[in-house]
Amino acid sequence: METRITQLFNIDLPIVQAGMIWNSGWKLASAVSNVGGLGLIGAGSMYPHILEEHLQKCKAATNRPFGVNVPMLYPNLEEIMDLILRYEVPIVFTSAGNPKTFTPRLKEAGITVVHVVSSVKFALKAQDAGVDAVVAEGFEAGGHNGREETTTFTLIPMVREKLDVPLIAAGGIANGRGMLAAMVLGADGVQVGSRFVASEESSAHQAFKQVVVDAKEGDTQLTLKELAPVRLIKNKFYQDVQDLYKEGPTVEQLKELLGRARAKRGMFEGDLIEGELEIGQISGLIHEIKPAAQIVSDMMSEFRAAVGEFSSWKL
Known part of the structure; x- marks a missing residue:
């Protein structure tokens, strides 16, 4: 399947596994990348030496593109960026901060940069900062969220109307039907978080995974x-x-x-x-802990079935 996002990241499927703190280590990131999506290591919960270990293990576990998510709320940012450069991470997602802070430095090193936003205003600021793509995340999402409380269904078409760079939808997407809906609204791909928390490879505690289910x-x-x-x-x-x-x-x-x-x-x-x-x-739609590869496979099967179902409508 080819979209602007698969072309940008050199991946097979327009599915990005979100880089969530305490949930997204090298095992999950490499598992998603190995089946054609884009896996992200969540650096927000990692001291630099821990991130370095995850980078080493992820590189050993996959020869496909993977990335690192860097929330700018946390300390040690300079050390984290130095590690990203040293290990030649091909893709970096930044969030919770000013995209101008690191985008020029990363792009100068040949890294693809994506910034996560919660509004049209911040999407345009990210584009002006020179990012290669934007994640627009709706109010439904888990973890830290935007103050605007704009839902994904509303946010994606509003951002698409104003944005030129590729757009990734996030917030409330956990199956193929949600993926199709987001792409019909204008997204070039989707970022999925909560569904991957309840995966076998997630670094979350088993008790937390069960609460999600x-x-x-x-x-x-x-x-x-x-x-x-x-x-x-x-x-x-x-x-x-x-x-x-x-x-x-x-x-x-x-x-x-x-x-x-x-x-x-x-x-x-x-x-x-x-x-x-x-x-x-x-999370109310997540009923089982599955391998990450099965989650991706199920999403794509649901996506194709939904496309077939709606293409049969007589207009």
Whole structure:
């Protein structure tokens, strides 16, 4: 299947596995790349020496293109970028920061640069910064999210109308029908996060994967907008946040409750009570933990079936 995204990344299928903190290590990234998608290592949860280990292992596990996702919320950015350059990572996704910060340096080294945005305004800023493609992520997505609360179904056609560079849709896409819908709306490919959390190769704790599989409609909520909006499973920690909101908390009080390493505690270490459990609304459509290759295969089968179904309509 050929689109502007497959051409840009030199891959077979327009499916990008999101680089999610605590979920997206070398095993998942290489598994997705090996079946023709684009796997991403999530550098946001990695100290530089850990990222270096994942880069080495990913290079050994696949000879296909893979990338690294770098959220600019986290420290050690210069060291991370130095590693990316040293290991000649072909593709970098940046997010949660100014795309002008690293795009020129990366592109000068021949790296394909993609930036993740949540609005038309930031999509245009990313394009002006010189990125090769943009991920437009809707409000449905898990993890850190945009403040605009624009849904994927609304965001993609609005961004497509204004953008010239290739567009990747994200947020609420977990099967072939969602993929087709996003591409009909104007996307050249899709980025999938939550579905790959519940994969065998995901580095998430098994207990967290099971929570994702068990999740139903309405089990997630966007919160902590005063700090950095994040979509969470409703557990005790989430309820503690809501109870604090009833008191009209200051930003400092919210920071104190959040503490440090709350996401690691939940998603990586499996503390389902006090941990931060980041996942998208589409978790209600995820019912089984599968190998990453099977997830990709199922998506493409569903996609082709949906194309065939709709092409048979008589207009």
